[in-house]
Amino acid sequence: xxxxDILDALSSYIEPFRVTDGKDxxxxxxxxxxxxxxxxxxxxxxxxxxRGSEWxxxxxxxxxxxxxxxxxxxxxxxxxxxxxxxxxxxxSRVNPxxxxxxxxxxxxxxxxxxxxxxRYLAKAPKRGHIGIFNRSYYEEVLVVRVHRQLLEAQKIxxxxxxxxxxxxxxxxxxxxxDYLTRQGTIILKFYLNLSLEEQKKRFMKRLDNPDKHWKFSxxxxxxxxxxxxxxxxxxxxxxxxxxxAAPWYVVPADHKWFTRLxxxxxxxxxxxxxxxxxxKVTPEQKKDLAAARKExxxxx
Ligand code: ATP
Ligand code: MG
Numbered sequence: 001x002x003x004x005d006i007l008d009a010l011s012s013y014i015e016p017f018r019v020t021d022g023k024d025x026x027x028x029x030x031x032x033x034x035x036x037x038x039x040x041x042x043x044x045x046x047x048x049x050x051r052g053s054e055w056x057x058x059x060x061x062x063x064x065x066x067x068x069x070x071x072x073x074x075x076x077x078x079x080x081x082x083x084x085x086x087x088x089x090x091x092s093r094v095n096p097x098x099x100x101x102x103x104x105x106x107x108x109x110x111x112x113x114x115x116x117x118x119r120y121l122a123k124a125p126k127r128g129h130i131g132i133f134n135r136s137y138y139e140e141v142l143v144v145r146v147h148r149q150l151l152e153a154q155k156i157x158x159x160x161x162x163x164x165x166x167x168x169x170x171x172x173x174x175x176x177x178d179y180l181t182r183q184g185t186i187i188l189k190f191y192l193n194l195s196l197e198e199q200k201k202r203f204m205k206r207l208d209n210p211d212k213h214w215k216f217s218x219x220x221x222x223x224x225x226x227x228x229x230x231x232x233x234x235x236x237x238x239x240x241x242x243x244x245a246a247p248w249y250v251v252p253a254d255h256k257w258f259t260r261l262x263x264x265x266x267x268x269x270x271x272x273x274x275x276x277x278x279x280k281v282t283p284e285q286k287k288d289l290a291a292a293r294k295e296x297x298x299x300x
Contacts, residue, residue, distance in 0.1 A: 007269065014262065014269055018249055019249070020244045022239035022240060022248075030250045032254045033198075038258065056264065062278055065128070065279055067128040068128065068184060069274055069276070071130045071185070071270070072124060072131045073190065074133045074189040075192065076189070076191050077192035077193075078199060080203060081193075089264075090263050104135040104139060116137070117137055141236075141237050145229075145233045173240075181245045181246060186271070188249065188267060191234060191251065192253035192259055194254060238250070
């Protein structure tokens, strides 16, 4: 399939899920079970994912050689939505040297002694690299918003903790992303949109499979009672932080194969849009190359 045809085929799995302006965003308009009519047994999905991953590996090689742009992929989701496996699959072909994954869990005592963006900036990708945030600064307006006691642990001066704190944080995050973007970081944010019912099925499956028990925590199940609060927090977040420069992708997550396809397609498209090329060799470098060739040939 020619390049352009692949891109066109991919775009029909990207556009419906991309949010670049959050003004009218409603989570209920997005169906976690959507597959755009594709079926997994259809070769098309598998082939597209394969090609997408290969393509991404090629683009990453140029990104790395250019040493200028970087890419930040943010993954947010409720438990068992498939963050880990999506990251594993989509990045399966890329060179680990140019790709860094940072997983963010509950902050340490040291992290809590700093401003809330401190630990995330420290892990932002280097030039030429793809950085993956498995959870991110968005937790600061999601889990911390749903569980207010986490905010108390952040030791913020009391006069600064007002009813506006979440809107202020969302504005700070949007500015932080503008800052990174203006530094040459391409930001893509993925919300893996899982339904409450599918989460239950996946938890049950984990309980039935001893190899998955390490992934299970009783508190994950307890967290289900806050589902509506989380959904409200996600909606407010996407509304406030979706932008052209740093779009959100609200990816259907009830079918893992479709999640992977959408995520891979969105990344390929974004990197492709950069129109990257290997760095041009200067006339001086060309001379050096010719000299090196001569030297090698002359070796006994
Ligand atoms: P998995 O469950 O798939 O292994 P995970 O990302 O859920 O991956 P866990 O170790 O289960 O990893 O959970 C990390 C926990 O840390 C989550 O419950 C998350 O909400 C919490 N967390 C992440 N960032 C923050 C934060 N800034 N403040 C408080 N809690 C946070
Ligand atoms: Mg977890």
